[in-house]
Each structure stands twice: as structure tokens, then as C-alpha cells.
Amino acid sequence: xxxxxxxxxxxxxxxxxxxxxxxxxxxxxxxxxxxxxxxxxxxxxxxxxxxxxxxxxxxxxxxxxxxxxxxxxxxxxxxxxxxxxxxxxxxxxxxxxxxxxxxxxxxxxxxxxxxxxxxxxxxxxxxxxxxxxxxxxxxxxxxxxxxxxxxxxxxxxxxxxxxxxxxxxxxxxxxxxxxxxxxxxxxxxxxxxxxxxxxxxxxxxxxxxxxxxxxxxxxxxxxxxxxxxxxxxxxxxxxxxxxxxxxxxxxxxxxxxxxxxxxxxxxxxxxxxxxxxxxxxxxxxxxxxxxxxxxxxxxxx
Amino acid sequence: xxxxxxxxxxxxxxxxxxxxxxxxxxxxxxxxxxxxxxxxxxxxxxxxxxxxxxxxxxxxxxxxxxxxxxxxxxxxxxxxxxxxxxxxxxxxxxxxxxxxxxxxxxxxxxxxxxxxxxxxxxxxxxxxxxxxxxxxxxxxxxxxxxxxxxxxxxxxxxxxxxxxxxxxxxxxxxxxxxxxxxxxxxxxxxxxxxxxxxxxxxxxxxxxxxxxxxxxxxxxxxxxxxxxxxxxxxxxxxxxxxxxxxxxxxxxxxxxxxxxxxxxxxxxxxxxxxxxxxxxxxxxxxxxxxxxxxxxxxxxx
Numbered sequence: 001x002x003x004x005x006x007x008x009x010x011x012x013x014x015x016x017x018x019x020x021x022x023x024x025x026x027x028x029x030x031x032x033x034x035x036x037x038x039x040x041x042x043x044x045x046x047x048x049x050x051x052x053x054x055x056x057x058x059x060x061x062x063x064x065x066x067x068x069x070x071x072x073x074x075x076x077x078x079x080x081x082x083x084x085x086x087x088x089x090x091x092x093x094x095x096x097x098x099x100x101x102x103x104x105x106x107x108x109x110x111x112x113x114x115x116x117x118x119x120x121x122x123x124x125x126x127x128x129x130x131x132x133x134x135x136x137x138x139x140x141x142x143x144x145x146x147x148x149x150x151x152x153x154x155x156x157x158x159x160x161x162x163x164x165x166x167x168x169x170x171x172x173x174x175x176x177x178x179x180x181x182x183x184x185x186x187x188x189x190x191x192x193x194x195x196x197x198x199x200x201x202x203x204x205x206x207x208x209x210x211x212x213x214x215x216x217x218x219x220x221x222x223x224x225x226x227x228x229x230x231x232x233x234x235x236x237x238x239x240x241x242x243x244x245x246x247x248x249x250x251x252x253x254x255x256x257x258x259x260x261x262x263x264x265x266x267x268x269x270x271x272x273x274x275x276x277x278x279x280x281x282x283x284x285x286x287x288x289x290x291x292x293x294x295x296x297x298x299x300x301x
Numbered sequence: 302x303x304x305x306x307x308x309x310x311x312x313x314x315x316x317x318x319x320x321x322x323x324x325x326x327x328x329x330x331x332x333x334x335x336x337x338x339x340x341x342x343x344x345x346x347x348x349x350x351x352x353x354x355x356x357x358x359x360x361x362x363x364x365x366x367x368x369x370x371x372x373x374x375x376x377x378x379x380x381x382x383x384x385x386x387x388x389x390x391x392x393x394x395x396x397x398x399x400x401x402x403x404x405x406x407x408x409x410x411x412x413x414x415x416x417x418x419x420x421x422x423x424x425x426x427x428x429x430x431x432x433x434x435x436x437x438x439x440x441x442x443x444x445x446x447x448x449x450x451x452x453x454x455x456x457x458x459x460x461x462x463x464x465x466x467x468x469x470x471x472x473x474x475x476x477x478x479x480x481x482x483x484x485x486x487x488x489x490x491x492x493x494x495x496x497x498x499x500x501x502x503x504x505x506x507x508x509x510x511x512x513x514x515x516x517x518x519x520x521x522x523x524x525x526x527x528x529x530x531x532x533x534x535x536x537x538x539x540x541x542x543x544x545x546x547x548x549x550x551x552x553x554x555x556x557x558x559x560x561x562x563x564x565x566x567x568x569x570x571x572x573x574x575x576x577x578x579x580x581x582x583x584x585x586x587x588x589x590x591x592x593x594x595x596x597x598x599x600x601x602x
Contacts, residue, residue, distance in 0.1 A: 123587045123590060124585045128579075139587065143590055144590070160585070163513070163580065163582050164514070164582065164586065165466030165467075165470065165510070166466075166587070169466065169467075170590075170591070170594065173594075173596065173598050173599045175599070175601070198551055201550060201551070202513045202549055202550040205506055205510055205550050206510050206513055206514065208510070209466070209507050212464070212506060212507055213464060213465070213466055213510075248496075248499045248500075248503055249499070249502060249503040249507075250499055250502070279464065280429070281464050282598070284425045284461070285425075285465065286467070287594075287597055289444055289445070290467050290471070290594050290595050292471055292474065293467060293470060293588075293594045293595075294588045295588060296586070296588055297583070298471070298476075
């Protein structure tokens with residue numbers, strides 16, 4: 001699986017950042033933190049979901065469509081300079097304008113001198129109080145994606161996809177060695193005491209299970225900080241706590257909950273094959289019996 | 302979802318047992334421990350995988366086929382008495398003889414006065430050092446199953462199935478409120494120091510993820526004790542540590558690692574709908590994009 005790569009290791013950089021109301025400021029900060037990650041040796045850098053703005057999906061507001069941009073476009077152009085200069089791969093979560101009235105929650109992938117090599121459009125779109133994504137984002141129509149880069153095969157998924165074993169599986173079956181999840185997840189302050197800890201634990205558990213079930217690394221990159229609800233009291237307290245999971249499900253590293261930071265970690269891709277030999281889950285999948293996974297529910301009548 | 306049940310709660314009993322070389326002794330003990338669970342209020346009782354014998358798959362030995370029995374047959378008959386007498390549902394893992402040369406690793410389900418109501422044949426069959434199940438068991442041909450009982454809709458899966466999100470998902474899509482996993486999993490003593498903790502943690506993590514992803518309870522019932530490898534030195538040190546997971550992924554209770562025991566716990570089935578409203582994963586599944594889950598691997602050429 002790693003035969004196509006020069007080295008069996010890759011240094012991955014996670015940029016956990018706080019996002020202000022000023023898109024330009026966020027862009028400059030994201031570039032600076034990416035440069036910092038690369039300066040610490042990162043060969044692949046991942047930014048949080050929709051880092052160019054506040055998490056605008058807290059309310060349904062027509063004005064927010066102005067934040068969208070084409071992909072490729074200004075966002076990928078700005079980061080492509082860094083990618084080329086340092087031969088880095090970058091996973092860039094952007095608000096994609098495809099046509100008037102047609103927008104996606106998208107992650108672009110840049111690979112060193114090749115620049116922009118493709119995009120993944122978020123397949124699973126949430127819609128819950130303060131996460132009104134169905135208003136803004138058309139569900140992805142590109143399917144699941146793994147991107148061959150000079151560093152590793154990068155699977156790219158986005159936030160709500162985290163809760164779907166189907167998404168992780170399909171991406172791993174395409175050859176992904178590392179699953180990246182740019183994320184924007186946090187607490188409603190009013191329910192944090194009651195269910196906050198269980199929510200956070202469940203989030204991490206799901207992603208650890210993807211690493212185990214698929215014998216791959218998982219990298220989740222979250223934003224940090226409190227963002228008020230423009231429509232009323234309250235808001236979202238983003239968790240930070242970005243993390244990396246090894247193919248055995250253990251947490252390799254975890255960013256703090258209380259600040260911005262850059263994590264850089266070396267991952268040994270040769271562990272994937274070793275793990276999969278010991279836990280040969282791919283060998284025994286009952287592909288003859290999975291057809292009904294394409295059904296909404298298996299009703300009795 | 303729980304409308305068809307009289308009560309929104311159900312008391313579940315887990316029988317974590319050690320198995321000797323004497324099938325009759327194991328049978329008597331299993332009946333006694335099931336009676337104990339029912340005596341403590343259990344309405345649904347689950348036994349560990351293949352509790353009627355040692356875990357004979359440590360070696361490939363023709364003589365072990367003599368341990369198999371038809372289903373329904375003597376095993377279900379013995380437990381049906383208990384099920385009827387106490388209006389209990391029982392999940393019974395047995396070595397099924399279907400025809401000469403055709404055997405399955407099967408779980409039978411009994412439901413009170415109805416007696417034997419059906420079976421699930423293990424779909425995913427492992428084959429690893431000391432877990433030579435492919436020699437003994439033909440992979441299941443009944444598909445995934447959820448059994449409507451008077452207590453709850455019981456999904457039944459077996460051991461190695463634990464590692465497959467597809468199995469949990471399909472069973473939950475059939476309406477299962479609780480996923481039962483009769484299990485026989487343990488350490489190779491010679492690798493316990495190096496990877497034992499990670500293995501155990503991964504096992505629990507996978508099953509917690511099934512509960513979260515599907516908004517249901519998960520019950521894993523393991524055997525306990527050291528069983529020597531008949532073919533040589535070493536053997537398997539079964540973990541015990543049977544457990545129940547709530548739909549939010551939290552561990553409700555966990556049996557000890559160092560002894561036989563019966564756990565009885567009341568589960569609130571009304572939590573499923575609440576959880577699924579908060580985390581509406583079923584709503585957003587991209588069933589139009591899951592077709593490739595029926596492929597072995599998604600090759601590039």
C-alpha cells in the first residue's frame with residue numbers, strides 16, 4: 001500500500017484555530033499557522049472546517065452566501081504558493097460557490113508543485129439547532145475521495161461525515177492511508193453540563209472506530225473558541241481538541257481545549273499493513289450481503 | 302419505535318462464564334447462571350459464544366465436529382423450558398450441525414412461551430492463529446437479523462461481526478433496539494504485554510461506535526478464563542469484561558476481568574428515539590452513494 005511512496009513516514013500538521021468575523025484576518029492567520037506547521041516539518045497540513053469565517057451556519061442568512069468562492073479560486077491560490085514553495089500537501093476547507101443558488105461545503109487538496117489537485121464535497125449535511133447547514137450546502141455529488149499525493153494517499157471527509165462508518169469505509173476502500181476531517185463542532189453552552197462530556201467522547205470514539213475498522217490513521221482538525229449566535233442569546237463553544245488516531249485506535253496526540261495551536265506529528269504508514277495483517281477485516285467483509293446498506297431502513301412491510 | 306412494546310424498559314442479563322472441557326458441566330452451569338440472571342429480574346439473557354465447550358477453534362481437529370448439534374435441538378430445548386417458565390428471551394450461541402460437512406457458528410433466539418423463534422448464523426468468520434474458525438464454520442447464509450420479542454427488538458451478531466460497522470448498521474436498520482454479541486475473545490499470553498491493552502480498548506471502542514452510529518444499545522457477552530492450546534504451548538486468556546453500551550456510547554456496566562459473573566441491568570428503550578432526534582444520523586445517510594460498499598476494494602485500474 002505504501003509502495004508508491006518514497007518514505008514510509010509522513011509528518012502531518014494540524015492547525016487548530018479560532019476564527020474572527022474578519023475573513024481576511026482569518027486567511028492571514030491560517031496562512032501563518034500553516035507556515036508554522038511546515039516550519040516544524042509538516043509535509044501535509046489540514047485546516048479546520050470553513051476557517052475563512054465564523055461558523056455562519058448558526059443562522060440562516062442570505063448575506064452569508066457572499067462568503068463563498070469558486071474552487072479553485074482565491075483560497076486555493078493563496079495556499080498553493082505555500083504548497084509549491086515547501087512541497088507540502090494541504091487540505092483546505094472552503095465555502096464553495098458553484099453557481100448562483102448552488103453552494104457546497106468543500107475541501108480542496110493541494111499537492112506541492114502540482115498545486116490544486118481536486119476537491120471533496122461534503123456528502124452528509126447536518127441540520128440541527130445552530131448547525132443549519134442544509135440551508136447553505138447542497139449535498140456533495142462527487143462521491144467519496146482519496147487523493148494520491150507524493151506524501152500519502154489522503155482521504156478527505158468533513159465534520160458530519162465523521163459519524164458515518166460508510167463514509168470512512170468507502171474512502172479507505174479507495175486506498176486512503178489517512179482520513180482527514182476538517183471540523184467545526186462545539187457545545188451549546190446551555191446543554192454542556194448535561195451532555196457535553198458524552199458528546200465529546202462520542203465524537204472521539206466514532207473516529208477512533210474508523211481508524212480501527214479500516215486500519216488507517218484518522219486526523220480530526222477542529223476550530224476553537226466561542227462564537228455567539230447572531231440570532232439570539234447563546235452560541236457555540238467550539239471544542240478544539242483536534243487529534244490524531246493510530247490504526248489501532250489509540251490517540252496519538254490531542255490538542256488542548258482552550259487555545260489555538262499547531263500540532264505536528266510523524267506517522268508511520270508501514271503500520272497500516274502490519275495492523276491489517278493482524279486484524280484482517282478487509283479480508284472477511286461480506287460484500288455479498290451488504291446490498292441493503294443502500295436502503296433508508298429495512299421495513300418489515 | 303418502542304410503541305410495539307408494553308414497557309419502555311427491559312432488564313438485560315449477561316452471563317459471563319468460564320467453560321470447562323465437559324460440555325454437560327458447561328450446560329448445567331449455563332442453565333444455573335441463566336436462572337440466576339432471571340432471578341435477578343432479567344427479561345432477556347445472553348450467553349457467551351459457544352459456551353457449551355472450550356473454544357475448540359484453537360486447533361483444527363476433526364473430532365470437534367462431534368460437539369455440533371442441530372438448531373433447534375437439545376441446546377434450545379433445554380433453555381426453552383426456562384424461557385417459557387419465566388417468560389424470558391434468551392440469546393443462545395451454539396455450534397450448529399446443518400448437514401455432514403456443513404456447520405455454522407449460530408445464535409438461537411428463544412422468546413418466552415413462543416420458545417425457539419429463529420437463528421442468526423455468524424456472517425463474518427475469522428481465521429487467525431488460535432482462532433481457526435474458517436475450518437469449522439461456513440459463513441452465515443441467513444443475512445443479518447433482528448428478532449421481535451415481547452421485550453424488545455433484539456439484533457443478534459457474533460464475535461468477529463463486532464469489528465464490522467456494516468453488520469451493526471444492517472441489523473439496526475432492521476429495527477433492532479439492542480445489539481447482542483456473544484463473544485469469545487482473549488489474549489495470546491505471549492503478546493499481551495505488547496498489544497493487549499490496545500486490543501481490548503479497540504474491541505470496546507468498536508462496539509461503543511456501533512451504539513453511537515446507530516442510536517441503540519450494545520451488549521457484548523464474553524467468556525472468561527485461560528484455555529490451553531491443545532496443539533502446543535500457550536493458549537487464550539479470555540478477557541471477560543462483558544459490557545453494555547448506551548446509545549450515546551457510554552459504558553453502562555462492565556463485568557470484571559477475573560471471574561465468572563452475572564450482570565443484570567435495566568435499559569430504557571425510550572432513550573433510543575431521544576438520542577436519534579439529537580443525532581439524526583439515519584436521516585442523512587447518503588444511500589445514493591453507498592453502492593460501492595458491496596465491493597471488495599475500489600481499485601484505481
